[in-house]
Amino acid sequence: MKAGETRVFGGIEMVWCPPGSFAMGSPAPREFEVLDWTFLMGGEEWRLDTETRHRVTLTRGFWLAKTETTQIQWESVMGDNPSHFKGPDLPVEQVSWNDIQIWLAEMNRKQPLPAGWVWDLPTEA
DSSP: OOTTOEEEETTEEEEEEOSEEEEESOOOOEEEEETTEEEEESSOTTOOTTOOOEEEEESSOEEEESSOOBHHHHHHHHSOOOOSSOOTTSBOOSOOHHHHHHHHHHHHHHSOOSTTOOOOOOOOO
16 A cells, blocks of 8 residues: 555545654744744744654554545434534534544444454544
């Protein structure tokens, strides 16, 4: 499989993310001066001084849904649509982490993936 390759699993278009390394976290802002003005550039609003950018290595590749779970995808598994802003191709909203765990369990039951793979949420990395 190559990076960016797409396939459909359980009616959901997925993209292949190969193993590799990357810098996780936002960089610290840099200070620079122009005439009598001092500017901060880069970084991220609300970044804590204790945060450090660090290298993360993913040893296994994974498939990631190309979009958020749509309302029609949710409804096809759960039979209802809890979303406030309705539209079949809009992302499902108004769901809790526990609701999503139930949806994932149902996907694993109704739309099993190849051996060794399961429907799950991505990690922060």
